[in-house]
Amino acid sequence: MKLAERLAALAAGVDQGTYQPALFSLADAWDRRKVEALVVAGEVREVHDRYVDQLAELCATRSPKQKLRGEALDEAVRAALGDGPPEERGTWVHYPWSGRLVHVLGEADYRELRFSRNRYKITPDEQAALRDKRIGVVGLSVGQASAVTLALEGVGGLLRLADFDELALSNMNRLRAGVHEIGVHKCVIAARAIAEIDPFLRVEVSRTGVTEENVEAFLTEGGKLDLLIEECDDLYTKVFLRERARAHGIPVLMETNDRGMLDVERFDREPDRPVLHSLLRGLSAAELKGLTQAQKVAIVLRILGPDALKGRLGASLLEVEETTTSWPQLASGTMLGGAVSTDAARRVLLGELTRSGRYFVDLDAIVKDGREAEVQVDAALEEAFVRKPLPSPEAPPLARPADKRTVTREDVRRLVGFGVLAPSGGNAQPWRFVAKGGRVRCKVSPDGGRTLNDFQHAASFVALGAAVENMVLAAPAMGLSAEVALAPDAKDPLAACDVVFRVDDASYAVDPLCAVLGARCTNRKLGTGAPLSERAAAGLVEAAEARGGKLLLATDRAAVAEVGEILGQADRMMFLSRKHNEEMGAELRWTEEEILRTRDGLDVLTLDVAASDLAAVRLATTWKAVEFTAKMGGGGALVKSARRALGSSSAVGLVVFPGTASHSYFEGGRALERVWLEATARGIAIQPWSAMLYLFARLERGAGKGLEPKVRDRLGELRQRFLRVFDVPAGHAEILLFRLSKADPPTARSLRKPVEDVLSFG
Ligand SMILES: Cc1cc2nc3c(=O)[nH]c(=O)nc-3n(C[C@H](O)[C@H](O)[C@H](O)COP(=O)(O)O)c2cc1C
Known part of the structure; x- marks a missing residue:
C-alpha cells in the first residue's frame, strides 16, 4: 500500500x-x-x-x-x-x-x-446542592469555556451541550483544542475535555445544535434544566430558545464576549419578563427569520447597547462580510466569559443572584491607565507590628504632709489614683467615685453591665471591689484610716459602698501588700510550667480568706490541661458567636492614637502574642471573616490559644465568695485583689480568663437570656466539665478564674483614664 x-x-x-x-x-x-x-x-x-x-x-x-x-x-x-x-x-x-x-x-x-480546595468558598452542602443541578450550554465558543469551568468548579451534575458546528482552525484563537481535533464536533471536544477532568460527571451532547425539533427535549428531557447558558451566535436561536426557556421557567445567562457583558434573565422568578430585557421591542423569534446581514447587525447593536459602537467591536461589525467573515472574539474574552458565566451560574443555582439584569466585567474599563487601585494596607495592624509599648500606669505618691488635720481633695485624688490601678474586665474601668470631704461613694458606672460578659454587672462589681481594696490598703500609708460602709443607698443599686477616710492621729499598720499596688498587672506571657510551691499556694489561699473569700486551686497537670480544653471550647464558641465576637473586637485597641484617646480597652500589645499572631487576632475579631467559619462549623484554631496558655501555667485559680448578689461580687473583688497582690509580691504572673465564668452565671441564674440557643446548650456541657475540676461550694459567687504562671514580665500594660474622669466632688 x-x-x-x-x-x-x-x-x-x-x-x-x-x-x-x-x-x-x-x-x-x-x-x-x-x-x-x-x-x-x-x-x-x-x-x-x-x-x-x-x-x-x-x-x-x-x-x-x-x-x-x-x-x-x-x-x-x-x-x-x-x-x-x-x-x-x-x-x-x-x-x-x-x-x-x-x-x-x-x-x-x-x-x-x-473539591477539597473548594471548601470554605463553596461549603460541602453547597457542593452537594450544585451536584443536583442540570445545566444546558448552547453555543460552544464561549460555551466551551463555560462548560469546562462549570465542570472544574463542580457546578452542575448534568451538563447538556449543544452546537451544530465542527472545530475549524480559525476557531483555535479562542477554543481550547488540539490540531488533531479540527473537524471534530465542538460539543464532542468539550464533552471529552470534561470527561477527562471528571469521568463521573454526566454530559450529554446535541450535535445538531438546538433546533425547533429538539428544543423541548433539550430543555426538559429527564427533568427540566435548572439553568440555561446561552452563548450562540444566531439571533433567531437566541430568541426562540429564550421564549421556550421562559415557557418552562428556566433562568438564562448569556455572556457576550464583549466588554465582559453578562445578562441574567430570571424567567423562573419572572414568568412574564420580555426576553433580552425588551431590547427587541416585541420582535418574536419568528420575525427574525430571513433577515439581511444589515438588519441583523442593527439588532445585534441594539442588544449590545450604544457603548458597543465605541469599541473595536462596533467598527468590526461594519466589516462583517466585507473584510472579515464574522465578528471578532479573543481567547481572553472567551475565557473571561467562561469564568463570569460559571460564577453567575453557581450563585444563581445557590439562590444568591436573584434579580434579572445586565452586568459588565469590562477589562478595558476596569484595568487601564489612571484606574490603578490604591494599594491598601491595614494601617492599624501594620502599626501594631512595630509599635513600642507605652509607659505603664504609675501609683501616686504615698507620703502625706504631717501637719494636715483634715482629708483634702488632693488626698482623695491620690486614694482614687490607687483605686483605679485595679484590674477590670476588658480594662473597662467601670467605676465612679463621688467624694464629700473624706467620704467617698464608690459606684459601678452606669455604662458597665452592657456586655454579655458582665451579667448583672457582676464583672463591674468585682472590679469596683478590687479598686476599693486598693484604696483601703493605701490609706494607712498616707496616715489615714479607712472604713467601708456597704450598700449606702437603698435606692441606688449601683452604689456598692462609702469609704470613709479619717485623720485619727493614730499610727497605722501598713499592709505589706501596699508596696505592690503599682506593680500588680495582668501578664499574658506564656509561663515556664514550673509548679506552684505549697508555700505560695498557702499564701494565696490566706490572702483570699483575709477578706472572707475562698481560693480554689487546680495544680494537678491533668486538671490544668482540662481547664485549658474547657476554656478553648468556650473561646471557640464565643469567637463564632457574632455578639461575643463584636464585643471582644470592640475591647481591642490597635493604634497609639486610639489608646491615648480612650485610655481604656486592651492595647493589643498587652495580649503578648507574637507579631505573626497579631494578624490572626485581627482576623478572629473581624466578624465578616469569622462569619463564614461559623457557618461551616470550623474554628478549631480558636481552641489552641487557651490550650497552649494553660499548658504553660503552674495552676488555675478560682476565687469564690459566699452569696450571689452584687455585694458578694463586690466583696469577692476585694478578696481577689488581695490574691493578685499577694501573687505579685511572690513573683507569680496572673492572667484572668473570665468570659466563660460570667456566662455560666448568666446560664444558671439568668436562664441563659441573651445567649444563642446553641451557645446555651454547649455552655451547659462545659459547665458540667468545669464542676468536675472545681468543687464550687453551693451558694457562692464565682468571682474570677485565672491562670497562674512563672513568666517574664509583660511587654505592655493597660493604661488608665485620668482620675478626674471618674472622680467628682459632691
Ligand atoms: C473581672 C475581670 C475580668 C477579666 N477578664 C479577663 C479575661 O477574660 N482575659 C484576660 O486576658 N484578662 C482579663 N482581665 C484582665 C483585664 O483585662 C485587666 O485587668 C485590665 O486590662 C487592666 O490591666 P492590668 O490588670 O494589667 O492592670 C479581667 C479582669 C477583671 C477584673
Missing part, C-alpha cells in the same frame, strides 16, 4: 464521535471481563495507574492537623487500602477516543479530594 493510502486508511479509523468514558470496577467479575476484552481488542493503548498517590493525598487532606507524611502517611494509606489488591479498589476509566485506561478513586472519594 502506498503511504498516502495507508495514511488515509488510518485517518478513516479515527474516532470522531465518542465522548462518554466507560467506568469499571475490577472487583466486579463482569467488569473484569469487559476490561480484558478491551485489552485483547487493542482498545487500551495506555494505562495510567496513580491510584495509591490519590489515596495518599486523600488521607492527607482528611487529617490536615496531623500533616501526615512518611511512615505515618504510608500507614494511613495501608489502612485505607485494606487487604484486597489495589487494582480492585476505586474506578477504572476507559476513554475510547484516546485508548487510555485510567485508575482513579471511587466517585465519592474522587469528588471529596478534587
